Every structure is written in C-alpha cells, then in structure tokens.
Amino acid sequence: MKNKKISYTIAARDLAAHMFQVSVTVEAPAPEGQVFVLPAWIPGSYMIREFSRNIITARAEAGGQAVALAKLDKHSWQAAPCKGKLTVHYEVYAWDLSVRAAHLDQTHGFFNGTSVFLRAVGHEDAEHVVDIQRPADEAARSWRVATALKELKARRYGFGTYGAKDYDELIDSPVEMGDFALATFKAHGVPHDVVFTGRVPNLDLARLCADLKAICESQIAFFEPRTKKAPMDRYVFMTMVVGDGYGGLEHRASTALICSRADLPTTASRDKPRSEGYEKFLGLCSHEYFHTWNVKRIKPAVFAPYDLQVENYTPLLWLFEGFTSYYDDLMLVRAGLLSEDGYYKMLGKTVGGVLRGSGRTKQSVADSSFDAWGKYYRQDENSPNAIVSYYAKGSLVGLALDLTIRAKTGGKRSLDDIMRALWQRFGRDFYNGRARGVTPAEVEALFDEISGMKLKPFVDKYIRGTDDLPLAKLLPQFGVSYKDERKAGKPSMDVNLGRDGADCKLSAVHDGGAAQRAGLSANDLLVAIDGLRVMGNPNNVDALLSRYKVGDTVQVHAFRRDELMSFDVKLHGDRVPGITFTVEEKKTTPRRPTAS
Numbered sequence: 001m002k003n004k005k006i007s008y009t010i011a012a013r014d015l016a017a018h019m020f021q022v023s024v025t026v027e028a029p030a031p032e033g034q035v036f037v038l039p040a041w042i043p044g045s046y047m048i049r050e051f052s053r054n055i056i057t058a059r060a061e062a063g064g065q066a067v068a069l070a071k072l073d074k075h076s077w078q079a080a081p082c083k084g085k086l087t088v089h090y091e092v093y094a095w096d097l098s099v100r101a102a103h104l105d106q107t108h109g110f111f112n113g114t115s116v117f118l119r120a121v122g123h124e125d126a127e128h129v130v131d132i133q134r135p136a137d138e139a140a141r142s143w144r145v146a147t148a149l150k151e152l153k154a155r156r157y158g159f160g161t162y163g164a165k166d167y168d169e170l171i172d173s174p175v176e177m178g179d180f181a182l183a184t185f186k187a188h189g190v191p192h193d194v195v196f197t198g199r200v201p202n203l204d205l206a207r208l209c210a211d212l213k214a215i216c217e218s219q220i221a222f223f224e225p226r227t228k229k230a231p232m233d234r235y236v237f238m239t240m241v242v243g244d245g246y247g248g249l250e251h252r253a254s255t256a257l258i259c260s261r262a263d264l265p266t267t268a269s270r271d272k273p274r275s276e277g278y279e280k281f282l283g284l285c286s287h288e289y290f291h292t293w294n295v296k297r298i299k300p301a302v303f304a305p306y307d308l309q310v311e312n313y314t315p316l317l318w319l320f321e322g323f324t325s326y327y328d329d330l331m332l333v334r335a336g337l338l339s340e341d342g343y344y345k346m347l348g349k350t351v352g353g354v355l356r357g358s359g360r361t362k363q364s365v366a367d368s369s370f371d372a373w374g375k376y377y378r379q380d381e382n383s384p385n386a387i388v389s390y391y392a393k394g395s396l397v398g399l400a401l402d403l404t405i406r407a408k409t410g411g412k413r414s415l416d417d418i419m420r421a422l423w424q425r426f427g428r429d430f431y432n433g434r435a436r437g438v439t440p441a442e443v444e445a446l447f448d449e450i451s452g453m454k455l456k457p458f459v460d461k462y463i464r465g466t467d468d469l470p471l472a473k474l475l476p477q478f479g480v481s482y483k484d485e486r487k488a489g490k491p492s493m494d495v496n497l498g499r500d501g502a503d504c505k506l507s508a509v510h511d512g513g514a515a516q517r518a519g520l521s522a523n524d525l526l527v528a529i530d531g532l533r534v535m536g537n538p539n540n541v542d543a544l545l546s547r548y549k550v551g552d553t554v555q556v557h558a559f560r561r562d563e564l565m566s567f568d569v570k571l572h573g574d575r576v577p578g579i580t581f582t583v584e585e586k587k588t589t590p591r592r593p594t595a596s
C-alpha cells in the first residue's frame with residue numbers, strides 16, 4: 001500500500017522577527033509514536049550545520065488535543081502515540097543570507113526544505129505537498145513565488161499548494177518569495193526561469209536570458225547530443241543580489257545563487273563586451289547547471305540515498321566538483337561566450353592558485369574529497385600548507401585527463417565521452433526508479449573502458465597521489481604553450497596578507513618560507529619593517545620590501561595578540577607562480593577541448 005501523503009504549510013509569519021511558521025501533518029502516524037527529524041546538512045554543501053538549532057518552538061496536536069512531543073536528540077522529536085491525523089506546529093528562525101539555509105525579512109523570503117521541513121520518519125516515499133501561504137504583512141502584498149516544485153493548487157509564481165513526489169524532491173526544491181525580477185527563456189524546448197531578488201537598477205534581463213540560453217543548450221546537447229533532451233521539465237535560476245557575495249548551490253531542477261550587483265549586466269552597458277565579473281557570474285551559472293547531471297543524477301554511491309543526519313564520506317568530489325569546475329568555463333567557450341584566450345587566462349589563475357600552496361604535496365584530491373567535512377569546509381590559516389582544493393586541482397585533473405585521452409587516441413576519444421557514459425549508465429534513470437550511484441572502482445573501470453587506455457598510473461599519480469599535473473608537457477601537444485613567469489628575483493617573506501582595520505595582518509604563513517623560519521605566525525599584525533611603519537594596505541609591504549634584495553635580512557616588528565615581538569627575516573625570492581598560456585597555433589590535431 002502506498003503511504004498517505006505528508007502535508008506541510010509554511011507561512012512567513014513575522015517578517016521583522018524573521019520567523020516562518022510551519023506545520024507538518026501525518027495522516028497515519030506510527031503507532032509507537034511518530035518521529036520527526038530535521039536534516040543536519042544540505043546536499044551540495046558538505047558540512048554538518050545542525051539546522052534544527054533554528055527551530056524555536058514546537059508542539060503537536062491530534063483531533064484538537066495536544067500530543068506530547070519529546071526531543072530524542074538535537075535533530076529529532078517523537079510524538080506520543082495518538083489516534084488519527086497528527087500535526088506538528090513549529091517556528092523556524094530564518095536569518096541566514098546564504099544559499100544553504102533560510103532568510104526572511106520585509107524584502108523577501110527564501111528557504112531550503114532542509115531548513116524548514118521536518119521529515120516524517122517512515123513516510124519519506126509518500127507524496128509530499130506544501131501550502132505556501134501569502135504573508136499577512138502589508139510589505140508582502142505584491143510578492144510572488146519562484147520554485148521548481150509542481151503547482152497543485154497554485155498558479156505559476158503564485159502562493160498556494162505545491163507538490164513533490166517524495167521528501168527527497170521536496171527538500172531539493174528551494175523556494176524564493178518576493179518582488180523579484182523575472183524572465184523566462186526556453187532551452188531546447190524546456191522553460192527556464194531566471195529570478196533576481198535584491199535591488200538591481202537597469203538589470204539587462206534580455207542579455208542574461210540570451211547568454212544563459214546558450215549555456216543551457218550547450219550542456220543539454222553535450223549530455224544528449226542525439227535527442228537534445230533536458231533531464232527536467234522546467235528549471236529555475238534563483239539569484240539573491242547583494243553588494244558583495246558569490247556562491248551557488250545545485251538542485252535537480254533549480255539552483256540558488258548569490259552574486260555581487262556589480263557583476264550583473266545593465267541595459268546601460270548593453271553594447272559593451274562582457275565584463276570579467278559578468279563572465280564569473282556566467283561561470284557560476286554554468287557550474288550549477290552542469291551539476292543538474294553531474295552530482296544531482298550521476299552521484300557517488302554513498303549519496304544514493306543521502307543520510308542527512310551524519311557526514312557522508314566519498315573520495316570522489318574531485319569528479320563531482322572538480323570535473324564540474326573543469327566544464328563550467330569550458331562550456332562558456334563552447335557556447336561562444338568566452339574567447340579561447342580569455343579561457344586560458346582563467347586557467348592560468350587556477351593553475352597558479354593550486355601551485356601556490358604546499359598542501360598539494362601532502363593531500364591528494366581523493367583525500368581532500370573524503371575529508372571535505374572537516375578540512376575543505378573548515379579552512380583556517382594553515383589550510384594552504386595542509387590541504388588541496390578538490391575543486392581547483394580536480395578541474396586540472398579533468399583537463400589533464402582530457403588532454404591525455406585526446407593525445408593518445410588522436411582526438412577520437414575525450415573526457416566528454418566519459419561524462420556521457422557516466423550519464424547514460426548512472427544518471428539518466430536516477431529519478432526513474434533506477435537510483436544507483438557510482439563507486440570509485442566503477443569510475444576507474446569506466447575511464448579505461450571508454451578511453452581504451454590503462455589509466456591506473458594516472459589515477460595513482462594525480463588523484464590518489466599528490467603529483468603536480470603534467471600540463472607543461474600536455475598542452476604544447478595541442479598548440480598551447482605553458483610558462484611560469486614567477487618573479488624569483490623579487491624579495492619576499494612568503495606570506496598571505498590581509499587588512500585588519502588600519503593594520504596589515506598575516507593571513508597565512510607558508511611552510512618553509514622566510515617568515516615562518518623567522519618565527520612569524522598567521523594572525524600576527526605587522527607593525528614595521530626595519531623601523532618603517534607598515535600601513536593597512538598589503539601593497540605597502542611590497543613597497544617596503546622592494547628596497548631590498550633576495551638574501552637580505554630585515555627586522556620585522558609585529559604584534560602577536562597584544563605583545564610586541566621582533567623577528568629577523570631573511571628574504572627569499574617570491575614563490576607566487578605566474579602561469580600563462582598562449583595559443584600558438586589556431587589549428588592543431590588532436591583538437592583542443594575548447595574546440596569541441
């Protein structure tokens with residue numbers, strides 16, 4: 001027998017207090033006492049966040065009678081056994097302006113289901129419906145609703161009842177409400193909404209739609225070259241625009257984004273080339289959209305299904321985040337939105353960033369993936385010395401693997417074929433009753449099968465091992481030169497600097513560098529170099545050091561907490577990589593990834 005549906009109501013009850021009022025009704029509660037649980041993390045963001053800390057009050061009732069509700073642990077409640085329909089009413093505090101949680105004020109409301117919808121244990125596979133209620137507040141009079149949830153008793157963009165086929169779909173469908181800017185385009189026949197919340201005068205929605213359409217169509221055709229069939233019936237890009245922000249979270253038929261106002265195109269700049277900031281925003285959209293296939297349908301086996309109460313460990317995030325990062329910018333080139341030269345400029349920054357930290361010699365991308373919960377998501381001042389990013393190095397693994405396969409097969413095979421094989425075998429039917437994730441062993445076997453090569457040595461060196469990727473050897477075979485023009489003659493303390501009010505702070509001290517050998521530490525505040533004051537601007541340190549040569553010793557005064565200390569720093573040559581790529585020939589065999 002199919003479980004009876006689970007019904008929610010959610011109302012933005014008090015905009016000034018940032019409070020959602022939520023209820024969940026279970027028609028046939030468990031006879032021994034129904035248990036309700038709120039997720040501890042949100043898929044796509046690998047950190048325990050304990051969303052239940054924002055549930056302020058909760059009570060249960062059945063047939064008009066109060067039912068006792070006992071707390072089992074920090075995420076879980078159990079109602080006393082009762083007859084008939086059981087409803088739990090609870091308040092959720094929503095004041096986290098990020099893509100990961102919930103936010104509510106007079107300007108808009110946003111929530112992820114993981115922050116607001118208690119899971120009725122044992123009923124996860126039932127149909128889940130939610131009545132999204134119009135706030136009573138006058139400020140919300142003209143609000144509309146954007147979500148990928150299906151309208152049951154609601155007009156598109158209206159308040160009312162929406163449905164999901166199960167709990168997993170419900171919490172994978174964030175909701176935005178407010179006076180947002182909205183436009184729609186079709187990509188290979190599928191409607192795509194773009195929604196912008198926040199003040200953006202003269203936003204150029206037409207340009208955004210045209211550019212996003214090119215990205216979406218490129219990706220749909222990438223995974224389904226023959227049918228050009230998108231994996232969803234509809235898609236929603238929902239963006240929160242702020243003064244300074246950047247980020248996104250992927251979902252199966254939508255994405256929640258946050259971006260800086262200055263990165264968006266305006267009607268006043270319509271005839272101008274795309275700005276770097278706008279290219280960055282399009283890269284973010286491309287990234288989250290690529291996840292529609294890679295991680296929302298092609299998934300690591302441990303995510304099928306997710307256990308949302310504890311950490312879910314996988315050594316494969318280099319594939320799900322790294323390869324997605326490889327393809328996000330590449331898709332801009334293939335969609336005609338980014339020049340090849342622009343692409344190689346971005347690549348230079350990524351390679352330089354990876355080579356800068358010595359953490360890359362200590363942690364592999366497989367280990368970085370596995371330890372994402374405790375390390376990548378909990379970075380501190382020592383991270384450059386301790387970890388490698390499975391995003392950045394993972395994207396370079398994607399590039400190196402792509403080039404290796406293209407070179408060896410004379411361009412007959414590429415990473416594109418591997419992504420399509422993963423899609424066909426693991427992704428396409430994920431939500432059609434064949435939910436099966438991929439294991440690390442299956443990924444490796446598929447690499448060999450599709451490429452016709454033996455790629456274990458590659459995996460051992462660059463994925464399970466910590467070797468630097470051989471891009472300087474691979475790229476010239478495709479007509480692209482690789483240069484590292486680091487300024488070894490420039491004197492350096494080998495630190496990262498940041499501002500702290502009017503002071504200049506060491507934000508990281510690199511292992512084995514001049515500052516570390518002299519005893520300086522991250523978070524020390526620089527006071528003076530050889531008796532000259534260091535001002536807040538980090539460039540000031542460069543200016544002061546430019547009076548010296550590599551090998552000179554300078555006296556550095558710094559505060560550690562409130563204690564003034566003195567250090568003799570023997571300067572060495574700057575270790576910041578200066579990676580540049582130049583396309584030497586326009587025509588090469590095999591073809592470059594940017595040309596496919």
Ligand SMILES: [Zn+2]
Nearest residue numbers: 287291321324
């Ligand atoms: Zn991602």
